[in-house]
Amino acid sequence: MELNDLINHTSEWLKGTGPNSEIIISSRIRLARNLAKHPFSHRAKKPGQEEVLRSVEAGLADCHALKAALFLKLADLDEVDKQFLIERHLMSRDHALGDDHKGLAISDREIISVMINEEDHLRMQALQSGFNLRQAWQILDALDDELAAKVEYAFSNEWGYLTACPTNTGTGLRASVMAHLPALVMTKQINKVLQAIAKLGLTARGFYGEGTEAVGNFFQISNQVALGHSEDELIENLERIIRQVIEHEQNARDAMSRQDRMRLSDRIGRAFGTLQSAYIISSNETVDLLSSVRLGVDMDIVKDIDRSAVNELFILIQPAHLQKLEGKKLSSAERDVKRATLIRSKLIGNSHP
Amino acid sequence: MELNDLINHTSEWLKGTGPNSEIIISSRIRLARNLAKHPFSHRAKKPGQEEVLRSVEAGLADCHALKAALFLKLADLDEVDKQFLIERHLMSRDHALGDDHKGLAISDREIISVMINEEDHLRMQALQSGFNLRQAWQILDALDDELAAKVEYAFSNEWGYLTACPTNTGTGLRASVMAHLPALVMTKQINKVLQAIAKLGLTARGFYGEGTEAVGNFFQISNQVALGHSEDELIENLERIIRQVIEHEQNARDAMSRQDRMRLSDRIGRAFGTLQSAYIISSNETVDLLSSVRLGVDMDIVKDIDRSAVNELFILIQPAHLQKLEGKKLSSAERDVKRATLIRSKLIGNSHP
Numbered sequence: 001m002e003l004n005d006l007i008n009h010t011s012e013w014l015k016g017t018g019p020n021s022e023i024i025i026s027s028r029i030r031l032a033r034n035l036a037k038h039p040f041s042h043r044a045k046k047p048g049q050e051e052v053l054r055s056v057e058a059g060l061a062d063c064h065a066l067k068a069a070l071f072l073k074l075a076d077l078d079e080v081d082k083q084f085l086i087e088r089h090l091m092s093r094d095h096a097l098g099d100d101h102k103g104l105a106i107s108d109r110e111i112i113s114v115m116i117n118e119e120d121h122l123r124m125q126a127l128q129s130g131f132n133l134r135q136a137w138q139i140l141d142a143l144d145d146e147l148a149a150k151v152e153y154a155f156s157n158e159w160g161y162l163t164a165c166p167t168n169t170g171t172g173l174r175a176s177v178m179a180h181l182p183a184l185v186m187t188k189q190i191n192k193v194l195q196a197i198a199k200l201g202l203t204a205r206g207f208y209g210e211g212t213e214a215v216g217n218f219f220q221i222s223n224q225v226a227l228g229h230s231e232d233e234l235i236e237n238l239e240r241i242i243r244q245v246i247e248h249e250q251n252a253r254d255a256m257s258r259q260d261r262m263r264l265s266d267r268i269g270r271a272f273g274t275l276q277s278a279y280i281i282s283s284n285e286t287v288d289l290l291s292s293v294r295l296g297v298d299m300d301i302v303k304d305i306d307r308s309a310v311n312e313l314f315i316l317i318q319p320a321h322l323q324k325l326e327g328k329k330l331s332s333a334e335r336d337v338k339r340a341t342l343i344r345s346k347l348i349g350n351s352h353p
Numbered sequence: 354m355e356l357n358d359l360i361n362h363t364s365e366w367l368k369g370t371g372p373n374s375e376i377i378i379s380s381r382i383r384l385a386r387n388l389a390k391h392p393f394s395h396r397a398k399k400p401g402q403e404e405v406l407r408s409v410e411a412g413l414a415d416c417h418a419l420k421a422a423l424f425l426k427l428a429d430l431d432e433v434d435k436q437f438l439i440e441r442h443l444m445s446r447d448h449a450l451g452d453d454h455k456g457l458a459i460s461d462r463e464i465i466s467v468m469i470n471e472e473d474h475l476r477m478q479a480l481q482s483g484f485n486l487r488q489a490w491q492i493l494d495a496l497d498d499e500l501a502a503k504v505e506y507a508f509s510n511e512w513g514y515l516t517a518c519p520t521n522t523g524t525g526l527r528a529s530v531m532a533h534l535p536a537l538v539m540t541k542q543i544n545k546v547l548q549a550i551a552k553l554g555l556t557a558r559g560f561y562g563e564g565t566e567a568v569g570n571f572f573q574i575s576n577q578v579a580l581g582h583s584e585d586e587l588i589e590n591l592e593r594i595i596r597q598v599i600e601h602e603q604n605a606r607d608a609m610s611r612q613d614r615m616r617l618s619d620r621i622g623r624a625f626g627t628l629q630s631a632y633i634i635s636s637n638e639t640v641d642l643l644s645s646v647r648l649g650v651d652m653d654i655v656k657d658i659d660r661s662a663v664n665e666l667f668i669l670i671q672p673a674h675l676q677k678l679e680g681k682k683l684s685s686a687e688r689d690v691k692r693a694t695l696i697r698s699k700l701i702g703n704s705h706p
Binding site: 262263265266269270272273274275276277278279280281337340 | 615616618619622623625626627628629630631632633634690693
């Protein structure tokens, strides 16, 4: 597998299947790990970083889940490549800054990715489509067990796994879901829901995680602390709250459908029509309109286009993806034209709602 | 022919053919005539009006051009019928007010219509598609000659044809064209053009004539005076100025096409997409969007939909037309839904620009 092959396949987490996939796009488990007897990344010197990268790569290459994986060195990538990987949710923005012996491993279908020498020596994630934290956890837990037999983790009997930032110490686990909550936004209930989530010890972030805005009515909801509970307890707690969020969103959708389905159909139909016929379109406008179309698919108002095609468009319309597709650098104005062309080609032929 | 049959046919003037039909929708000649020895309409008593109606109807029924005509008495029509006829440009708003022995004759394909007992005893018009004032004049001149042999017109050797309002005295002629000037509006040159027109003794009005606003970038341009020149001179003068207006609009279209065809295509494409996919749409929004689509057809940006279909939609989406199509009274909110349904049914199946 090559980096440039990724764009030709739909990532596993975008398939639009799995439990509650009409509201929960994807589920993600991340583990932070560090090697024993090596300074944390931000204190490490170059030779030490190089050694960490080498031994982690060697260990990962031996693991069952990463047999066919793509191993990348950040130093080999240009800016568009890095942005492309961030857009696909395969690595963090921080990982793209500086390239001192940073590595990235990506498994088949992009289910697992592992950042090496990010804030921690290892940041491993598993992504699944729909509300499926258990499955993501099983996948990552298996990889973690396998890898633990090959490298020595920094672990304290008192604190658990040791990490660069104390909020990750303990389990090193962050569990999160990407929720699509357009009805809660439209009915202006979203702030109430987000406040309740915060009180329960969870955080809601934007489409690209920490520090990003909620575009397209997407909210990434995750646990705040990793310490004091087992992995199962942390996941169960998140699951319980997410089930409530799903119920609220579903109720809001039902109410809109009952009270004014025609106005909702109009909004969704116009969004679909605009996407099918624009010749110039910004990223922000696209994401807003795609959010309406996705809601239309989920509420059976838009037919003949499947959820995975809409999900995939959210990823493909991003700047680095457009440049990868075009095979060259594009200015912002050129991207707005390329984006509209791409969307038309993907949506036309699919009949109208 | 029955009143309700009209809606099933496209009027001759909406065919979208004829000279310069990419800019000039239609050409219209109107003649004002009164019968000798009868008081003008606003001074007439009921029995006198009845007599005028009877003798004009008898005269018209004998004329070649009105052999298969529909003869209506306004007193027999309900409010929706009257509004319907106004929307089709077959009679004036004034003619719908009060119904004291008012009549209306409509020829085959709606080429000719004659209002009886409007401001004048007779207001006859001929409509043609495109920039074709000569053809309209020939048609109406022939009818006028034929009718003059059957009824006696009020005529003065000094003043010409006598009319209720002195601005019509003389020839009784008003020549007008319905011009579609979106590029002059978009490029903000329209006011300069309208001011020049006014200085040359012409008037520009909205889609429904006197006292109406210019919606959808349509301007009805006509002569102001009917006295002091022959019919041919009046028509020639209007033609000369309209040729200049056409040239200005064409130059503005060419410039937009040269400078930013992509942005123009985007605007037109989005208008088409919205019309194809809305479920609720107001009359004003529709006319604005149809104006863009019509420009797209004229500039070969929108393909696979013909000009006559777009022209017809401008007429069909009006309130009384929607109610005629539905076969019952509709509230404003119901009309917005019916309008969207009608537009979708007419535009879908036609491929995207």
